[in-house]
Amino acid sequence: MLWSMERESKKRVGQMHKSIVRLLPIVLLATIFFTLLLTHIDALDLLYSYTRAHEEMQLDEIILGIITFIPISLIASLYTTRKFLYELVQKEKELEYSANHDSMTRLANRNNLLQLLDSLLVKAKRHESRVAVLFIDLDDFKLINDTLGHDAGDALLYQVAKRLSENLRESDILARHGGDEFILLISGIEENNSASKDKDSFCKKVTLVTQRILTTIQKPFSIENQNIYINASIGVSIYPDDGDDKSTLLMQADTAMYRAKEHGRGTYQYFSQDLTAKQNKLMLISNDLRRAIDNKEFVLHYQPIVELNSGRMIGVEALIRWVKDGKVISPNDFIPVAESIGLINPIGDWVLEECSRQLHSWKQENIPLYIAANISGRQLWQKDILEKIINTTKLIGVSKEQLEIEITEGTVIKDSFRIATVFDGLQSSGIKISLDDFGTGYSSLSRLRQMPISKLKIDRSFVNGIPLNTDDIAIVKAIIQMSDTLSIDSLAEGIETEEQWRYLRDIGCQYGQGYYFSQPVPAKKIEELWHDNYLSSDKHLNPPAALTT
Template sequence: MGINDRQLHRFCYRVSSTDKLSQVAQKIIDTIEQPITLQDTMVCIGSSIGISIYPEDGIDSAELLKNSDIAMYSAKQNGRNIYQYFEPSMTEAAAKRLVLEANLKQAVKQKQFINHYQPIVDAHCGKAVGVEMLMRWPTGQGMISPMEFIPLAEDLNLIISMTEIALKTALQDLIVWRGFRNDFYLSINISASHFSKGELVTFITSILKEFDLPTSAIKLEVTESAFITEPERAIDKMNQLKALGIKLSLDDFGTGYSSLSYLRLLPLDVIKIDRSFISNIGENNADEAIIEATISLAQKLGMSCVAEGAETKEQIDFLVSRNCHYIQGYFYSKPLPCKQIISLLKENKLEYISARESL
């Protein structure tokens, strides 16, 4: 049995049936999932378990460990916090992963990644106020989904260098955009690795100085994973960034375990409401209630909200009527290359303005 999230531990069990082994695996997952308190902060972690069985999946320890590793990575890809028995078909998937790893490393060396940018629109005035930077990987077979290469880049410790290269290009683009709209900003996703391994504060300070941009020109987006493993270190770095005048956003709010407990500790300025809630506006009363509660909570904490994934007028009208007027989604624009953002700013046309009054 293999368990992993950054570190690997292996256990050997002699059991009478696979049902017993499943019970052991689930008990491990349930135990690890239990919240713990570190320095007055509630922390939740998860695990992924891969299982191989002797002699069906291997006749020696090397083969059994290899196959449990393959099953474990399959568990991670299928959502984490689950266990997975090895299946021969997984070997093909593991081989594909090895090819993707090699291609990814080569792509980083050759700087094959490009930036696209999705506008964030103020629905009160119908104008884009900023963009979110999104990395794209073009290949001869088409674009590879970020859902595939971003988690892999994090596993291979490549995400820091990839983000730094992308950010330098993005800031060059931002200088051009701010010539049309001088308060236009760039929002950047920061991974957990930036907090645990990288010199994030030093890098951000130096790159803004290099491009002669104020701290108000960028916003940093973080997810819960950035501060779950080493919360004190992450919070310290966030406070340093906040002291510099950089605004911080909590991304994918409501989809993790510990968001509420961290809101009182983190120096946040913006909460981004996840698209999974936005897509159900008009269809799911529970999701609408969560959106309303999130907006109300943000206001009481002195934060603003950005709604991700809005695709219809009805969704935008609902959000604006609840005092969330910063909108990011395909209704206004898909992610665009730099030249199309320039065209958008040159045209300076009004986008849809919601006439809904706040409730």
């Protein structure tokens, strides 16, 4: 709608300009005539009155006064007309600029971009050269707006646009596509013709530009007297290989950009045909996810957390499942999608509420288990996340000590300052924090010492090789020794064999979970496990043969 209005406005301005040019001689003559008519009537009247009062004036003196006055009036009229026309032309230029440029970043807007891309494709076709379309999307820009405000977000967009513009060639075209999205057009027309026609050579050049953009954006931006760090995901499509019209090329670049986000963000991807089918599947999952929240299709399963020395179940980890059309969908298949389309927060809120309700139910049945709930990095960026966790437990009526929050090591590394603030608030409220997937990131000893973490969860990738892989053994031992030094509990994930359980227990690992003890099960099954084992004489979680010997 906005684009069509701008186009219509520009069309009207063009028509008005042509009309002005055609009517200019008439306007000038009419202006002179009426100016002379009006001014001379007044002048003649003045002269008549004056001569009546000064009868001694001669006729030649009167005529001389009239002749002198006429050119002065003419010059004044011409100046007024020129000023009017100049202001009209300037207004036209301003209107044309506004119709084709983004007011915030001063880059070409989407309307202008489409026209420029059309023109570029026509030239590329004529010269048999290539054009690259780079779809640049800032990662987690919404978090900047949510935490620092929209003014800070606008300032960041302006600085990003300015920095990108300063690192491009004169022939490159940069435009703001909308929101936190930018489009860069790279043409091979100006270069050596053979190099432009060769796809590999052209793509090498495009790759260098793409890498330079990522490096440029990763440098800190100064916003409101603090350094802000962001990344960008970039999708690339190539004319004519990936499409021969503007709509197709933009769509393919957009698809490649989402693939880059799936690969960890802060990177780039070229379009390939297999991405189209993947993107269609992603769109279907996105639509189904939105309905799943309203239709209450999510359920929680719980995996027992076991004290390795005694075999006692002391808690559970809550793991979300999506039940769609009778089929259970793994969180690995829908959580990344939920994060990318902004649904992770409402899903995370539901998980917290459901965990609190389950704790309240177990409290009524005298089952003293705690629940460890996973919180995503995006949830932690919510301004009210701390109040939301505390208020949820208070509203449902459960002790905060029964709820443990799990954060992945990667989340902590990504924004340690923000996370530390939330961690301090959780600790002061009595809520325990565990660091999930430990060993997959690069947490330093000093960083761990500064954070109020109560448990380190050793990633299953290191547990898999125990007790045969010497590298995995060395890593696991180091993690356990480090946790002991820092007075932090250690928990091994993914225990699947008796040998793994025994070895981890013997080297001092305190807790564990995995299929050897139990797979994730519904709450009713947890209650059965509790009653079967905790009311029995050995008080060991099955399989008792492994745990009681």
